[in-house]
Structure formats: structure tokens, C-alpha cells
Amino acid sequence: MPLTPEQSQWFATTFGQLVANVEVALVGKTRTVQLAWTCLLAEGHLLLEDFPGTGKTSLARAMAQTMQGSQNRIQFTPDLLPSDVTGVTIYDQGTGRFDFHPGPIFANVVLADEINRASPKTQSALLEVMEESQVTVDGVTHRVPDPFVVIATQNPIEQAGTYRLPEAQLDRFLMKTSIGYPDHASTVQILSSTHGRVTAPVRSVISAENVASMIELAGQVHVEPAVLDYISRLLQETREAPEVLLGCSVRAGLGLVRACKAWAAATGRNYVLPDDVKTLAEPVLAHRMMLDPEEEFRGNTTNDVLKRILGQLPAPQEAAV
Structure with a gap:
């Protein structure tokens, strides 16, 4: 059943506190922080494509500290092995048993720094856990902490050795x-x-x-069939x-x-509006699309295509729930 007004108000108030608290470490980046928390509360993972020194590590650390969670940073390099990420099973001669030693992936917030510098084999170690x-x-399944989010980074300029x-x-x-980069x-x-x-x-x-x-409450938000139809048509387009x-x-x-x-x-609502779809279409969908090489040569981007589609696709009328 949809959220009650009291639950919606508590969620919105708490969300605002989470965003404001992280902005202490990541100054002037409200929308990015909002997207990061939305990603976590939607049980998703975040990819940050940005230049060095823009605060990617600070974002991950601040989110973990805000929710009293654990945080690990994995520096991805060409020689990194899958076991360096997931962990390894080691035989203990004293007990005569194999003991599992968890890797850095076992944390609430995991920063996968420069993820594209690791080999495809190591990158694939994240597929199951994500x-x-x-x-x-070794055939034994281990659960990661809940909540769990991977915040991965890659440099859009430096492509050598990636x-x-x-x-x-x-x-x-x-x-x-x-x-x-922050504003002036x-x-x-x-x-x-200081420093x-x-x-x-x-x-x-x-x-x-x-x-x-909060993750459980977010899952109870109502979505009208007309909005689902709108999303389906957007995917088809x-x-x-x-x-x-x-x-x-x-x-x-x-x-x-x-x-x-x-x-x-x-935002304090217990139902989804078409405007929510328009707001989140770019960060959720653009990176999953692949353009024709000729279009890329002309300077077009997937964001441009999405904007055109959203501008032409008729949205359903808002309906109060």
C-alpha cells in the first residue's frame, strides 16, 4: 500500500538531512548529492565520470559517515585480481577448515576508484554483487551488508591503459x-x-x-499505470x-x-509524476544507450537523443492519488 502522509513527510525530512549533511564535505553540489542518495535508496549503484580532485572520494566517505555505515575504497589497477575485490578462502591448518577472508567489497559504501583501469576479468567480479x-x-555464497552501494569512478580524459x-x-x-568543479x-x-x-x-x-x-518505504510509492506506460514507450523510443x-x-x-x-x-509524495521520469531519465538511461558512430562523429550524445525523445513523447496527465 502507498505511503501514509506521515511516512512521506518523515522520508522527505530525513532525505533533506542526508543531503545537507553530505554537502558539508561536498560543497555546492546539491543535485549530485541528491542523485547519489536517490541511487542508494533505490538499491542501485552510481558511476561518476569526472576529473581528478572533484570530490568523488569525499562523496563516498561522507555518505558512509552520514548513515553510520562502513566504507571501503578499492583502487582499480591492471594487476588487481578478482579475489582482491571479493575475498579469498584460505586453509587454516590449526582448525583443519577453510576460512573465508572477505575482500573490500564487504562494506555499505564501496568506492571503486578508476574502475576502467582494471582488466575485464576483475571488472566482472562486480557483476554478481552489484x-x-x-x-x-569457492561455491559458497556470502551476503554483503545492507544497505549496499558501489560508487565507481572513471576519468573521461585519460584513456591510456584503460x-x-x-x-x-x-x-x-x-x-x-x-x-x-565547484562554482566561484x-x-x-x-x-x-584549513589545509x-x-x-x-x-x-x-x-x-x-x-x-x-527508507529503502523499504521507497518501494511502497505508488506508480500509476499511465506512468508505467509512459516509461515503456520511452524505452521503446x-x-x-x-x-x-x-x-x-x-x-x-x-x-x-x-x-x-x-x-x-x-519530495514528500507517495506517488510518481511524469516529471519525475523526465528528471531522472538522463542519469538513469543515457549511459545504457549506444549511438551510431557517425552520430558521435557529428557531436551528438545520448543526452541529446533523450532530450529530443522526451520533448516529442506525450506525457500522461497528472493524476492525484
């Missing part, structure tokens, strides 16, 4: 966005702090258990667009529905 929140090592993420890997990321006022604030860092500490405002409760070689899958549609539910709850 889809099913579990790791299988391995392009395959479409199957990109499809595991619910959203792709960037942080970007935010830059002055950062520069004026170039914002001095105010990031405090904990919620427990990981309460975040898990991405597949039939002449500029596109690969459109969006049903998994992309399911992710968009989850994200819209969390976004609606964050």
Missing part, C-alpha cells in the same frame, strides 16, 4: 553522473578552510538500519531512434521506476 548483493567464492566498461557492466549502474563561491569556501578542506566534520544523522527502512545502435533494456526501465519512487518520496 546485481544480487552477494558474492560467491579497459572500456562493457555494456553489461554499464547496465549494472543505476545512474551515471558527474560532480564537476564554493571554491572560495573550500580554499578558506584546503572543509573544517566542519561530517556527523552521523541516521543509522544504516533506518536507511534500510530509445530502441527505435535512428541515431541509436543499442537502446534501453527492461532492466533500465525497472531501475527508472525504482529511482522515480525514491525521488518522489524524497
Whole structure:
């Protein structure tokens, strides 16, 4: 059943506190922080394509501290092995048993730094855990903590020695966005702090258990059949667009529905509007599309295609629930 007005108000208030708290570490990037929390509350994962020094690590650390969760950082390099990510089983001569030693993937917030620098074999080690929140090592399944989110980064400029993420890997990321450089006022604030860092500490405002409760509440947000029809037609248009070689899958549609539910709850509503779909279409769908090489040569992007489709696709009329 849909959220009650009281639950919707609590969700929106708490969401605002989460965003404001992380902005202590990531100054002037409200929308990026909102998308990051929406991604987590929709049980998805986030891909940040950005330049070095824009605060990607600070974002992951601040989110973990805000919800009293664990956080690990994995530096992806060409020599990184899958077991360096997931963990390894070691024989203990004293007990005569094989003991599992968990890898850094076992944390609430995992920063996969420069993910495209690892080999495809190591990248594939994330496929199971990002889809099913579990790791299988030597035939034994191990659950990761709940809530769980992977925040992966890659540099859009430096491509030497990198391995392009395959479409199957990109499809595991619910959203792709960037942080970007801060504006003038935010830059002055950062520069004026001690040692170039914002001095105010990031405090904990919620427990990981309460975040898990928010995830459950977000799943109860109502979606009208007309909105689902709108999302389905949007997916179909991405597949039939002449500029596109690969459109969006049903998994992309399911992710968009989850994200819209969390976004609606964050604004105090217990139902999804077509405007929620329009707001989240770019971060959720654009990275899952592949353009014709000639279109890329002309300077077109998947964001341009999505904007055209959304501008031409009639949206359903808003209906109060």
C-alpha cells in the first residue's frame, strides 16, 4: 500500500538531512548529492565520470559517515585480481577448515576508484554483487551488508591503459553522473578552510538500519499505470531512434521506476509524476544507450537523443492519488 502522509513527510525530512549533511564535505553540489542518495535508496549503484580532485572520494566517505555505515575504497589497477575485490578462502591448518577472508567489497559504501583501469576479468567480479548483493567464492555464497552501494569512478580524459566498461557492466549502474568543479563561491569556501578542506566534520544523522527502512518505504510509492506506460514507450523510443545502435533494456526501465519512487518520496509524495521520469531519465538511461558512430562523429550524445525523445513523447496527465 502507498505511503501514509506521515511516512512521506518523515522520508522527505530525513532525505533533506542526508543531503545537507553530505554537502558539508561536498560543497555546492546539491543535485549530485541528491542523485547519489536517490541511487542508494533505490538499491542501485552510481558511476561518476569526472576529473581528478572533484570530490568523488569525499562523496563516498561522507555518505558512509552520514548513515553510520562502513566504507571501503578499492583502487582499480591492471594487476588487481578478482579475489582482491571479493575475498579469498584460505586453509587454516590449526582448525583443519577453510576460512573465508572477505575482500573490500564487504562494506555499505564501496568506492571503486578508476574502475576502467582494471582488466575485464576483475571488472566482472562486480557483476554478481552489484546485481544480487552477494558474492560467491569457492561455491559458497556470502551476503554483503545492507544497505549496499558501489560508487565507481572513471576519468573521461585519460584513456591510456584503460579497459572500456562493457555494456553489461554499464547496465549494472543505476545512474551515471558527474560532480564537476565547484562554482566561484564554493571554491572560495573550500580554499578558506584549513589545509584546503572543509573544517566542519561530517556527523552521523541516521543509522544504516533506518536507511534500510527508507529503502523499504521507497518501494511502497505508488506508480500509476499511465506512468508505467509512459516509461515503456520511452524505452521503446530509445530502441527505435535512428541515431541509436543499442537502446534501453527492461532492466533500465525497472531501475527508472525504482529511482522515480525514491525521488518522489524524497519530495514528500507517495506517488510518481511524469516529471519525475523526465528528471531522472538522463542519469538513469543515457549511459545504457549506444549511438551510431557517425552520430558521435557529428557531436551528438545520448543526452541529446533523450532530450529530443522526451520533448516529442506525450506525457500522461497528472493524476492525484
